[in-house]
Amino acid sequence: MTRSVQLGDERIQLMGQLPCPGDRLTAGFAIPAARLAQEPLRASDLQDGLVVLSTLPNIQKHACLAQIVDLEERSHEQLPGLRIVHVSADHEEHWREVDRFHPNVRAAGYSLCCADEDSRESFVKAFGIGVAGHHQIAHGLFALRDGVFVAVQVPDDQMRPADVKIFLEALLTVEQAERSR
Template identity: 30%
Template sequence: MKVYLGDMPVELTGKRPKNGSKWKEDFQLTPVLNTDSKFPNLRRRRGVFFISTLPNVRSFACSTQVLDLELEIKKRKISAKIIHLASDGKDSWNEIKKLHPQLKAHGYSLKDCDQNEINILKTMLGVGVVSSNRLAHGLFVIKDGMIISSLIPKQQYGTPNIKRFLNKLQSSKHFHKIGKFTL
């Protein structure tokens, strides 16, 4: 898949997963935000999970994605857990923790994890940047082990349009089965 960083084309590994496809793998990722627990087994976990992929958590766009996703889900009273994935190490999350201690989302790092496992994750979600350790911006919704919605913006500069993504999700048949509550 090809996306853009401004005018520059960037090739991604894998393909954006189709709605209705199953979450296929378990991952051992490093916990870095609001958890010491291992990455959840999304093949078996019940409920709704938002997965947010981030190229660089120290950037304004990525920190905005972290904050806006949680605020918008909370505002809409969507019953879900939020998980952020980034290539950055644990120290990169310090500023987000300091500036936004109210965040409930869990964050995981791909840094220092098994390279084969990282490649599987990047290909499965279609967010691996070819010839780089970074992830592209992406949003994915997993319900009871099945991907029900996904977005990999063609334009990678800036933050994904979270409101539009959630509007589309809320108008889908899957959303009415999710239910609502405040995080």
């Protein structure tokens, strides 16, 4: 299954089905650690508590750095204790730019380009963020509670980061509704 999003002047095709709130993450993958993590990211790491997974096409671009920093700053104000992980299409050395210019970012980073082909394919299909005919991935934000998707955002305009403010507001609404049950 594919769907199209805007990238500059052209439309690109994203592979995989975008998960919906209520869907359970069932994929198996191991994405190599690149920053502030010792072990690869596995689906089991997203099965405990509330976790936001951020996907990034190129962390050397402003839009990706903005997504990393904005998510870090806003989430800790609004959802203390939230766990954040970032997966980038870049090689692990590109994460050094985050360390250099944004050393206060505490979220772990993982490099999809270093994953084996089966893990890469499983990951991009599970999150619906693979770019057809390319090793790139789309900007996206995914919140999971105990392995179940509760909020998802993949922007139609891929020249911009995901809207962290709107995403976190939606996540807060879901969390408040869950607490009032």
